[in-house]
Amino acid sequence: MIEVCPVCGNSDLYxxxxxxxxxxxxxxxxxxxxxxxxxGNEEMVEKIREKYTREKEKGKE
Structure with missing residues (x-):
């Protein structure tokens, strides 16, 4: 299990x-x-990252 940011899925937290x-x-x-x-596990983290990327791209349009 990995602790990650709930917004972007990054594990680089302090x-x-x-x-x-x-x-x-x-x-x-x-x-x-x-x-x-x-x-979460790697699969869950990847889903968070995908969602963050989609929303970030959507905001640029």
């Missing part, structure tokens, strides 16, 4: 803050910041 309030992750790819990350 802790922005942590402690009593919990962890807040920051994605280096899309800039997402939040406590929620997805823990």
């Amino acid at each position: 802790y922005e803050v942590g402690g009593y309030a919990g962890k807040v992750y920051h994605c280096k790819e899309c800039g997402y910041m939040g406590a929620f990350v997805v823990e």
